[in-house]
Amino acid sequence: MARGRDILRLLQRTDKHTLGGGNRLIWAPPVPLFTASAGLWDEAHYLAYPVRPLFTWTLLDGEGRGVLLRPGVRRWDPSAFSRTYAGECAGRKLTVRETLCILPSDVACCELALAFHGRGKATLHLVAWTAVEEASGEADAAFHADAIRFTRKIGAAESPPLTIGAAFGLAGKPHSYALARAGDPLPPPSWTLTPLADKFVQGRLSGTVPPPGGPAGGTLFMALHRELEVRSGEVARETLGLALGAQAEKDLREAFRGEGPCAASAAHWRNQFEGIPRFACSDEHIERYYWYRWYGLGLNTIESGGLTGVRPLLCEGPGERRAPFAASAPYRMLENRWRHDPAPARASLLGFLERQREDGALPGAIGPAPPAGEGFTHADWGSALLQLDAVHHSGQFLRQVHAGLARYAKYLDGARDPEGSGLYDVFNDAETGMEYMHRYTAVREDADTHHGGRVFRLKGVDATVYVYALKRALALFTRDLGKPGEAEILEIEADKIRNAVRSRMWNQAEEMFFDVDAGTSAQTMVKAVSCFLPYCTDIVSAEHLGGLRRHLFNTREFWTPRPVPSTPADDETFCAEPEWKGRRVARPWNGRVWPPANSQVAEAIARSAIVSGDADLRQKAAEFIRTFIRMMFFDGDAGRPNSFEHYHPSSGTPSLYRGIDDCQHSSVVDLIIRYVCGIRPARDALVVDPFPFGLVSASIDGVMVCGRRVKVEIARKRFTAWIDGKEAGSGTLGSAMAFPLV
Numbered sequence: 195m196a197r198g199r200d201i202l203r204l205l206q207r208t209d210k211h212t213l214g215g216g217n218r219l220i221w222a223p224p225v226p227l228f229t230a231s232a233g234l235w236d237e238a239h240y241l242a243y244p245v246r247p248l249f250t251w252t253l254l255d256g257e258g259r260g261v262l263l264r265p266g267v268r269r270w271d272p273s274a275f276s277r278t279y280a281g282e283c284a285g286r287k288l289t290v291r292e293t294l295c296i297l298p299s300d301v302a303c304c305e306l307a308l309a310f311h312g313r314g315k316a317t318l319h320l321v322a323w324t325a326v327e328e329a330s331g332e333a334d335a336a337f338h339a340d341a342i343r344f345t346r347k348i349g350a351a352e353s354p355p356l357t358i359g360a361a362f363g364l365a366g367k368p369h370s371y372a373l374a375r376a377g378d379p380l381p382p383p384s385w386t387l388t389p390l391a392d393k394f395v396q397g398r399l400s401g402t403v404p405p406p407g408g409p410a411g412g413t414l415f416m417a418l419h420r421e422l423e424v425r426s427g428e429v430a431r432e433t434l435g436l437a438l439g440a441q442a443e444k445d446l447r448e449a450f451r452g453e454g455p456c457a458a459s460a461a462h463w464r465n466q467f468e469g470i471p472r473f474a475c476s477d478e479h480i481e482r483y484y485w486y487r488w489y490g491l492g493l494n495t496i497e498s499g500g501l502t503g504v505r506p507l508l509c510e511g512p513g514e515r516r517a518p519f520a521a522s523a524p525y526r527m528l529e530n531r532w533r534h535d536p537a538p539a540r541a542s543l544l545g546f547l548e549r550q551r552e553d554g555a556l557p558g559a560i561g562p563a564p565p566a567g568e569g570f571t572h573a574d575w576g577s578a579l580l581q582l583d584a585v586h587h588s589g590q591f592l593r594q595v596h597a598g599l600a601r602y603a604k605y606l607d608g609a610r611d612p613e614g615s616g617l618y619d620v621f622n623d624a625e626t627g628m629e630y631m632h633r634y635t636a637v638r639e640d641a642d643t644h645h646g647g648r649v650f651r652l653k654g655v656d657a658t659v660y661v662y663a664l665k666r667a668l669a670l671f672t673r674d675l676g677k678p679g680e681a682e683i684l685e686i687e688a689d690k691i692r693n694a695v696r697s698r699m700w701n702q703a704e705e706m707f708f709d710v711d712a713g714t715s716a717q718t719m720v721k722a723v724s725c726f727l728p729y730c731t732d733i734v735s736a737e738h739l740g741g742l743r744r745h746l747f748n749t750r751e752f753w754t755p756r757p758v759p760s761t762p763a764d765d766e767t768f769c770a771e772p773e774w775k776g777r778r779v780a781r782p783w784n785g786r787v788w789p790p791a792n793s794q795v796a797e798a799i800a801r802s803a804i805v806s807g808d809a810d811l812r813q814k815a816a817e818f819i820r821t822f823i824r825m826m827f828f829d830g831d832a833g834r835p836n837s838f839e840h841y842h843p844s845s846g847t848p849s850l851y852r853g854i855d856d857c858q859h860s861s862v863v864d865l866i867i868r869y870v871c872g873i874r875p876a877r878d879a880l881v882v883d884p885f886p887f888g889l890v891s892a893s894i895d896g897v898m899v900c901g902r903r904v905k906v907e908i909a910r911k912r913f914t915a916w917i918d919g920k921e922a923g924s925g926t927l928g929s930a931m932a933f934p935l936v
Contacts (some may be wrong), residue, residue: 215298222512224853286312295459304456323417361442365433372399476890511857519562521627522859524578536586547598554605576664616694617653649714705741729798754843786840789860884929
């Protein structure tokens, strides 16, 4: 932990509700409607499939009447979401504390603590209930061994349904139960709107199960009841849970054991935070975002499931982004490489290679829902693999991925550069993950109406730079694998790409790299954030640095109050709002600030600063990364970090209308470790070189680089590095130190 801090407490807040255990089940409703109601009635996801509802609960008094509860204080941390309620029963005040969590075993649980304020005692009836919208009139549910067992058919749009087992139960033995069917659709979580309310008579549920047959459709309701005696000065407790999966009933019973599910959830999350470097910083925004980011990475991991091959599966985010997407997978490689266990970072690549197409292309997305595997997206696999290898070198892993990546490179040569120009084609706006953008309509006016297939041929700066990085990485690894002849060919091919970018994409008059229209061989002259990607590589030389300063730091173009917009402010299509041609759309790239693009821009500035030795560029890099991180906090509040898809370039307001927070499509952790802390591994060496963030103090420990433990401390303008517990050296900011690792 950071200086002994409890990370769960550090991330605690009152305005968040998302729950997950880093596996198949997650509760992160994009547009929640019932977060003030008991239980978890809003939409959850199992794998990539929406599931609604999970469960709710109701308190009845001794006469069977509902107890009105007024919601009060909310608390959230990565392990649990709690709410307090106040009410009255038998003329006395009642308080209820509800704590909700989701375990790694895919069990959603609720712990209740009830207390009276007054003398005497009272009888309350707790009814835990859930519902399933049915496609047929058959009730596939039964009460067995004190729990209700049933199956759920779930599915996403254009996906075949998935049937999963479910078990719903209480930790204490139920005193009664009931199942009832209604022809109505799923109602809000109101007890009186259900047929179950009619089944509660004389302090008990009826114990009935609907007969088979009957008309199709409607909703099946299921309830468990337990009578509670609440004494003044004491606390009555009960736990309920819903398990989903192949062994749901077993998982449910396991969840009720020991100290309870919420304690188990807290232990799980603390264990998650133990497997990463411990970081602390005098800048509260940077420190909090570091840990919040690790929470998001854990939240959006699917550890098991048996449906998707390589484990674990690292998703981009919740909701419709609950799948690994190729465009963002390299960022998850960059961040997860800093875990002590390299398996998650490696899985981000292996999952795609496992599903490589016959022609050598990699899918645009993977996951349990078949449509997620369709399409193609250009991605920077080469840079990410090179960076991963610098931290967790493994010849075995490189041999494992080499053949697939070599096939992928051949696909790109044949399908995306058939004329052998050294520049590579983008066929539609979805292939770069950058929809609704002037760079595409410049080559085909109606490009914004087609998001798949071969719509145009644009020699993209981004696509070409990604192929260049891939071939550079492959050349290096191929030589390591004892194939110098093949490596030399790859190096020649990479040189050809670099020369083509310099000669055909660079415009000397404008001092900028531009896409090339494959039909006319002319530069499009459309400025876009992707035009800065060559600065992340050795494609650029000293002659190109002026263009970075001229355009990127220009307040009339890219250097907005919250830089950098995907399309510059002086472009005719620029819009700070999420609109394209006057209509709000989901994922516009005509002016919004996108964290994945910002991650690349940060690397472009920082690399240019390092190569040129320009102190002003170092300052600009630190300024940009700091502004980038602070943008991702609600109202600048250091206690309320977020991670949305895109942001307003002036106000920094996130895309709240999308409802997709905790989106893991950038590399903030990697930027913090490499530039705030200055830890930059290279082959057989470690460079320590913190950038000037103006920190009073910062420290990071437990950074594992090729089996060596690295620690760095920063005190104003000085820093000290340790390797394997021994002080390796100290210096002032701006003076890099290099240490051998072999």
